[in-house]
Amino acid sequence: MERDFSSLFSGFFGSAEDYSSFLESWGSYIFQFIIGIVILLPLIYVIYAIRLLLASGYKNKYDFASRYATPTLRLIGILMSIGLAASVNLWAQDAVSKEELWFFIRLAISFPIGGIWVYLSFSFLNFYYPKVLYKRLNKYRYAPRTNPSTGNKMRLLSEDEEDKYLDEGMQAEEDAFSVDYDVWLDEQTNEVIIEKYKGNLIAEECDCGFQTLKLVNQEIVQDPDDASSNVLKKHYLCSYCGEEVERFVQTRRSLEKTEQESLAEQMSQQILSLKLEIFRKDGRADSYEFQNVHQTQDFLKQINPTQAQNPTRKTS
Numbered sequence: 001m002e003r004d005f006s007s008l009f010s011g012f013f014g015s016a017e018d019y020s021s022f023l024e025s026w027g028s029y030i031f032q033f034i035i036g037i038v039i040l041l042p043l044i045y046v047i048y049a050i051r052l053l054l055a056s057g058y059k060n061k062y063d064f065a066s067r068y069a070t071p072t073l074r075l076i077g078i079l080m081s082i083g084l085a086a087s088v089n090l091w092a093q094d095a096v097s098k099e100e101l102w103f104f105i106r107l108a109i110s111f112p113i114g115g116i117w118v119y120l121s122f123s124f125l126n127f128y129y130p131k132v133l134y135k136r137l138n139k140y141r142y143a144p145r146t147n148p149s150t151g152n153k154m155r156l157l158s159e160d161e162e163d164k165y166l167d168e169g170m171q172a173e174e175d176a177f178s179v180d181y182d183v184w185l186d187e188q189t190n191e192v193i194i195e196k197y198k199g200n201l202i203a204e205e206c207d208c209g210f211q212t213l214k215l216v217n218q219e220i221v222q223d224p225d226d227a228s229s230n231v232l233k234k235h236y237l238c239s240y241c242g243e244e245v246e247r248f249v250q251t252r253r254s255l256e257k258t259e260q261e262s263l264a265e266q267m268s269q270q271i272l273s274l275k276l277e278i279f280r281k282d283g284r285a286d287s288y289e290f291q292n293v294h295q296t297q298d299f300l301k302q303i304n305p306t307q308a309q310n311p312t313r314k315t316s
């Protein structure tokens, strides 16, 4: 007596008629579900685009896009993969209608196919899309502003020029690289617009309200509540108000890593490109873009070899 593998599932849905009516309603549910997703996908994008359009002014557009562009695309990627996985359940109807086993095989295949699509779309969002978004955000950030009260064109001040319009707290934040302020000046009325952007480094916020806490040192101490675990005690000094602050962080595995090491690691993962602006005495400015810190250092050595910063290289 021969029992092949497929017979394991035959009769799972009852009689042949039960199975075929199940398949019919299954197929129609899947089809309606996919139609729903196909309608939802452009709708999500249109809602995003309309809200971006309605954001008044470049700064609001910048803030909106930097907050919602990636999550919107991530949601679209997830829905696409669910739709794709569902559509697999409409494949090979002939084989499936003949044997129940194929129904389960097809169902099982739909999961890795959906998973592959999630993986691909998340890879795109993590590695390629940040560059696209960065360029788009810069367009908003550096688009010429007009003074809303006079209609005059405004000029973006350089880092040196902008200081007199920033209070000390703001300057301390810029020095800590935690916040970047852009100052736009209406040269006819001397009115300024100050825009706040996230800086390159993350600094904790002090009680004085500025993101100016600099880490002075840290030590590992025993957790007062739990003798079996340790906490990291961090000493900060506010570079604006001078207050000393202690904060406790529950430590995880990476106890051995120093703050500098983990910061360097974080930075190198986050660096997309480096922009170097060189301002000449005659007022001309050149800007250069680099992929990483090494390229930038090499470039600086080339334009000014006598001041090569790298101590391991000796001049012969």
Ligand SMILES: [Zn+2]
Pocket: 206, 207, 208, 209, 210, 212, 238, 239, 240, 241, 242, 243
């Ligand atoms: Zn402070």
